[in-house]
Amino acid sequence: MADTVLTINNINKSYGDNLILNGLSLDVHKGEVIVIIGPSGCGKSTLLRCINALEPIQGGEIRLDGELIDGNSRNIAQIRQKIGMVFQNYELFPHKTVLQNIILAPMKVQKRSKDEVTEEAEQLLERVGLLDKKDSYPRQLSGGQKQRVAIVRALCMHPEIMLFDEVTAALDPEMVREVLDTMLELAKNGSTMLIVTHEMNFARAIADRVIFLDGGEIVEEADPEDFFTYPKTERAQKFLDTFEYESVKHHDNEY
Amino acid sequence: MADTVLTINNINKSYGDNLILNGLSLDVHKGEVIVIIGPSGCGKSTLLRCINALEPIQGGEIRLDGELIDGNSRNIAQIRQKIGMVFQNYELFPHKTVLQNIILAPMKVQKRSKDEVTEEAEQLLERVGLLDKKDSYPRQLSGGQKQRVAIVRALCMHPEIMLFDEVTAALDPEMVREVLDTMLELAKNGSTMLIVTHEMNFARAIADRVIFLDGGEIVEEADPEDFFTYPKTERAQKFLDTFEYESVKHHDNEY
Amino acid sequence: MQALVTDLGFDVLFKGTNFTRLLGGMWVTLKISLISVALSIVLGILLGVVMTFKNPVTKAICRVYLEIVRIMPQLVLLFIVYYGSARLIGLKFEPEFAAVIVFTFWGTAEMGDLVRGALQSIPKHQYESAYSLGLNRSQTYFSIVIPQTIRRLMPLSINLVTRMIKTTPLIVMIEVVEATKVARQIIDANRVASPNAAFGLFFVIFVLYFAVCWPISLLASHLEKKWSN
Amino acid sequence: MNWDVIVSYLPLYKDGLLITLYTGWFGILISIVLGLVTALIVHFKVPVLKTIAKIYIEILRNTPLLIQLFFIYYGIPKLFGIVTDELTCGIVGLGLLGGAYMAETFRSGIEAVDTIQMESALSLGMTRRQAMFHIILPQAVTYSVPAFVANLIFLLKETSVFSCISILELMFTAKDRIAVSSTTVESLFLVVVFYLIVLLPVSIIGSVVERRLRYASFGN
Amino acid sequence: SKATDADKGVTEAVADASNNADNGDSDDTIYRTLDQIKKSGSIKIGVFSDKNPFGFVDENGEYQGYDVYFARRIAKDLGVEVEFVSTEAANRVEALQTGKVDIILANFTVTEERAQQVDFALPYMNVALGVVSPSDKAITDLSQIGTDDAVIVISGTTAEIYLEENNPEITLKKYDTYSDAKTAFENGQGVAWANDNTEVIAYANTVDGYTVGIPKLGSDDTIAPAVTKGNESLLNWINDEIKYLADEQFFHKDYEETLVDTYGKDYEEELVVEGGVIK
Numbered sequence A, B: 001m002a003d004t005v006l007t008i009n010n011i012n013k014s015y016g017d018n019l020i021l022n023g024l025s026l027d028v029h030k031g032e033v034i035v036i037i038g039p040s041g042c043g044k045s046t047l048l049r050c051i052n053a054l055e056p057i058q059g060g061e062i063r064l065d066g067e068l069i070d071g072n073s074r075n076i077a078q079i080r081q082k083i084g085m086v087f088q089n090y091e092l093f094p095h096k097t098v099l100q101n102i103i104l105a106p107m108k109v110q111k112r113s114k115d116e117v118t119e120e121a122e123q124l125l126e127r128v129g130l131l132d133k134k135d136s137y138p139r140q141l142s143g144g145q146k147q148r149v150a151i152v153r154a155l156c157m158h159p160e161i162m163l164f165d166e167v168t169a170a171l172d173p174e175m176v177r178e179v180l181d182t183m184l185e186l187a188k189n190g191s192t193m194l195i196v197t198h199e200m201n202f203a204r205a206i207a208d209r210v211i212f213l214d215g216g217e218i219v220e221e222a223d224p225e226d227f228f229t230y231p232k233t234e235r236a237q238k239f240l241d242t243f244e245y246e247s248v249k250h251h252d253n254e255y
Numbered sequence C: 001m002q003a004l005v006t007d008l009g010f011d012v013l014f015k016g017t018n019f020t021r022l023l024g025g026m027w028v029t030l031k032i033s034l035i036s037v038a039l040s041i042v043l044g045i046l047l048g049v050v051m052t053f054k055n056p057v058t059k060a061i062c063r064v065y066l067e068i069v070r071i072m073p074q075l076v077l078l079f080i081v082y083y084g085s086a087r088l089i090g091l092k093f094e095p096e097f098a099a100v101i102v103f104t105f106w107g108t109a110e111m112g113d114l115v116r117g118a119l120q121s122i123p124k125h126q127y128e129s130a131y132s133l134g135l136n137r138s139q140t141y142f143s144i145v146i147p148q149t150i151r152r153l154m155p156l157s158i159n160l161v162t163r164m165i166k167t168t169p170l171i172v173m174i175e176v177v178e179a180t181k182v183a184r185q186i187i188d189a190n191r192v193a194s195p196n197a198a199f200g201l202f203f204v205i206f207v208l209y210f211a212v213c214w215p216i217s218l219l220a221s222h223l224e225k226k227w228s229n
Numbered sequence D: 001m002n003w004d005v006i007v008s009y010l011p012l013y014k015d016g017l018l019i020t021l022y023t024g025w026f027g028i029l030i031s032i033v034l035g036l037v038t039a040l041i042v043h044f045k046v047p048v049l050k051t052i053a054k055i056y057i058e059i060l061r062n063t064p065l066l067i068q069l070f071f072i073y074y075g076i077p078k079l080f081g082i083v084t085d086e087l088t089c090g091i092v093g094l095g096l097l098g099g100a101y102m103a104e105t106f107r108s109g110i111e112a113v114d115t116i117q118m119e120s121a122l123s124l125g126m127t128r129r130q131a132m133f134h135i136i137l138p139q140a141v142t143y144s145v146p147a148f149v150a151n152l153i154f155l156l157k158e159t160s161v162f163s164c165i166s167i168l169e170l171m172f173t174a175k176d177r178i179a180v181s182s183t184t185v186e187s188l189f190l191v192v193v194f195y196l197i198v199l200l201p202v203s204i205i206g207s208v209v210e211r212r213l214r215y216a217s218f219g220n
Numbered sequence E: 001s002k003a004t005d006a007d008k009g010v011t012e013a014v015a016d017a018s019n020n021a022d023n024g025d026s027d028d029t030i031y032r033t034l035d036q037i038k039k040s041g042s043i044k045i046g047v048f049s050d051k052n053p054f055g056f057v058d059e060n061g062e063y064q065g066y067d068v069y070f071a072r073r074i075a076k077d078l079g080v081e082v083e084f085v086s087t088e089a090a091n092r093v094e095a096l097q098t099g100k101v102d103i104i105l106a107n108f109t110v111t112e113e114r115a116q117q118v119d120f121a122l123p124y125m126n127v128a129l130g131v132v133s134p135s136d137k138a139i140t141d142l143s144q145i146g147t148d149d150a151v152i153v154i155s156g157t158t159a160e161i162y163l164e165e166n167n168p169e170i171t172l173k174k175y176d177t178y179s180d181a182k183t184a185f186e187n188g189q190g191v192a193w194a195n196d197n198t199e200v201i202a203y204a205n206t207v208d209g210y211t212v213g214i215p216k217l218g219s220d221d222t223i224a225p226a227v228t229k230g231n232e233s234l235l236n237w238i239n240d241e242i243k244y245l246a247d248e249q250f251f252h253k254d255y256e257e258t259l260v261d262t263y264g265k266d267y268e269e270e271l272v273v274e275g276g277v278i279k
């Protein structure tokens, strides 16, 4: 059994009276890639945000490497460094160039030297094929390029775990591919990742484990092959069905 | 051979020096459902906009029922009534209720009586399951609901042909399904449709004919089954590949 | 042509130091506006930050302040500060100083509101991605939020300069000798020699104001376009 | 503060108030009409007129009202030898200035309505005119409200400048009383009170309307 | 206009108000005493800057005129620099009461009301009200002014106060500054212009086509320097100075330097007051 990096233990999260996450527990192991799928509004984003302490939780606990994650604790910035997060909307800092976006946090937060970080940033940019854009501003990039920079920016902090929240939802199909390819490569290289996505083919290809969330609970947890071919629960089956279409045409009429 | 509704004959369209559509020709027959696919920027939206005379063309001609479509002609509004169009961004009129959105054009443009149009609108709303929303304002609807209203609004003009430009691109997966289901039903009932989409499963299910556009030209034109299983051209094959993912995990590590 | 020049009093302009004095009057105007804007930016940023506080007391105070500035004509404020203050609290202000006080009082409110708007228009995601990179609150503020705010503010504060310049003719009422006052002096000193000087001088002042304000407006809208994406 | 003085001044301030309202009202009326026409000219890029409209907007927006009034009131008669009535000059001056501001407000309102709104109206078979009338303008008006309210307040305040062309509005009433009787504190107190009476309701109603509209804000 | 009713009642109330203010201000004086002025090395004197030939600025930016000539002499005899403050008719009382200037030398007519608010020194010029009108439609009596006609006055002048009080039926058009009033008058905004007769005479003498139809309205008044109420040291000094200057016939010299071009010799004795003694 590999090391457990992240432990989510029976957490509750509600907005007002609205219970969003209901006693959810999950362990993430080192090098594991977990894909979380589920209908809209089921609490996927909320879960990722709780892990990063962007939202307070009302019960249970989340630990990274055994350390409690708590938005009010003094060392929360410390812990957040170990968690890389990429959001749906390319949230690069618009007033900084690509390179500045990447090296800002390693320099300010980890107090690493500018030269060292720049070198690493350039290597990473090279890997995602964006080295020539290093002095561009975010507005000069396409959506897909922005997302790849956002991934590099998170990677450059050497996080223990990466969280991805529908990073391709706002992209054109071409760009979806280039971003997902970047993530596939990370997975190949052994990064620990928690991914929320609606790309079922991609989920199937990248996941070590698929978590199906509905109504704030884990409804099904399975190996991707099993899940996508024979989901155990009816809810998961129904969800997967929404991606299939019955042909309506007979193709017997000749034009 | 069924009647030809729309004839596109060797049209050229450029923005400045940029040739977007290059001598493109296409016939659409009554009751036919054509799906246009192709990489981003290949000119799909431009083609639909030219058909509706929202963009002028620089060469060739487009005819609906034999009548020339020309943005500067006096009777263009007349012709546009026969073409229903639904855009990517829910373009309902925000200052009007759902019902008002639908009945405005039939009343103002076709001079039909309010009662008659209202009755028809309500029937159509019923069909797409939105009758209870008829007095809501667009902002009170979800994206999928807005798109279904937009479809009803176009239908209520009794168009000869419907144009759909990536109508689900901005929607959550759940909503994608409800909109596409509405379109499937239209297809079943024999509407003539020209659809731009990136949902390959849906394209396969709804199309009578698939047109693959690249670089402003029709690269491949085929029966959907043939196209999706054995595309004839390499460009189409490459395009379809972007929707497939090789598994990167071996699923041999046990946690 | 010659007749027209004399008739409408343009010739008066070039008598003695008249034109230089007129420019000097314009400079008084510019000086007061620029000083006031500089002060307004500094104070406005502070006010803007205060306005984002959720504290009901500061909120109410700021609201009243903004409302006063919004509905009181600048001329009323000038009178209150210049004459009223001497009457009520025995403070003697130089007229230029009183003008700077009033313009700063007004500018601070406008800047404050702009700063508040700019701060609140920074998407939540910008804060969140900074936090998730491990930046703490003050790092997030200084590296991420404030620089973005300043870009939004730049064109708006430049616009404020033109609006202040356009308000300066009022300060003649509190005895500042600015361009319009100089013009009146010239008109009167030449009432025999050039009875129609009023037309020429007011026309020149009109042109001078336009020459000063228009480039500034252009700069503002240029920056606005440049930084809007 | 001497209350007898204040009471004895009330009728004068009432007259000043009426003049402020009268000139403000007509000035604003002109500016709305002028602004709308100018905005449409600029929006539809009417040849020649468009250039004139742009020059008009730039000139009026970049010069002080006071100077514009001087020019109209003192300058123009010198040039053409016609007598201009001060109230007319004030109203025309305010209307011209306001027209430039309103034009910008309406124009950006129209531009705030997405082009796709026009396109969807067209694809429903509407003519451009129908689309403008039923779809674009109603939305543009709503988008313009906050700037419109700001303009109203601005223009009402600008009437205080009229004192320079001998219009006895509120501010001049105060100035004149200070000049004649040196009742500075009382005069200023009254002018503040009367401006509050005029402008506070506009400001409050404006904010309420704005909030209503923002709540009902269009789009998604 | 309606101002009159209000003002009649007000005059006394105003007097009260300003007296109270004075009592309150007496120790932390708003004015500067003679010693303080001397020590500071400069004196602030409020003059007109757009009222040719009494106080105006020439094309070289220098203050000139009858009042200015006297002001320079005061500074010289005090041994201080003079700092001219451009003032408007409407602001003269205010400028003294709020200590913006030490002396007002701006054609300031002595009236009872004003004397309650500021302290006047000895007079240096005679004045009455006069009314100037275009020669072709000369107004020689106020009764000629119709109900639709307007008379131009400058806000805060004795002309305004007099007409509001004595002829409330006459419509007044009020202007802030002398030059605005002048321009408006020439543009035909009013049938007549009521002002100090010194000024209307000067105007009619220098501009073609105008006549002073009413050379005297109301009582004969005088023009005098004014200081902030209570500034006795300065007031006494000025009075002594005026008396002292009589020896050298200073104001006659002043007249000849500044006014003779406008009025000619004829008005000299009528206008000038020497040594503060009215004949």
Ligand SMILES: Nc1ncnc2c1ncn2[C@@H]1O[C@H](COP(=O)(O)OP(=O)(O)OP(=O)(O)O)[C@@H](O)[C@H]1O
Residues within 6 Å of the ligand: A015, A018, A020, A039, A040, A041, A042, A043, A044, A045, A046, A047, A166, B172
């Ligand atoms: N700030 C908030 N205040 C109140 N309710 C919220 C808030 N954020 C999210 N919610 C609610 O919490 C629920 C879960 O939201 P969440 O964003 O986690 O869903 P999701 O699974 O990520 O959906 P999607 O696939 O649409 O992104 C939703 O019902 C949403 O309405």
Ligand SMILES: Nc1ncnc2c1ncn2[C@@H]1O[C@H](COP(=O)(O)OP(=O)(O)OP(=O)(O)O)[C@@H](O)[C@H]1O
Residues within 6 Å of the ligand: A172, B015, B018, B020, B039, B040, B041, B042, B043, B044, B045, B046, B047, B166
């Ligand atoms: N108004 C315009 N001016 C200039 N170029 C334009 C304009 N609109 C589109 N283009 C260009 O025309 C090309 C085709 O655009 P179009 O929107 O038709 O592509 P598309 O196939 O619909 O792409 P997508 O899948 O991203 O919607 C693109 O290269 C685009 O940059």
Ligand SMILES: [Mg+2]
Residues within 6 Å of the ligand: A044, A045, A046, A165, A166
């Ligand atoms: Mg989500």
Ligand SMILES: [Mg+2]
Residues within 6 Å of the ligand: B044, B045, B046, B165, B166
């Ligand atoms: Mg498109």
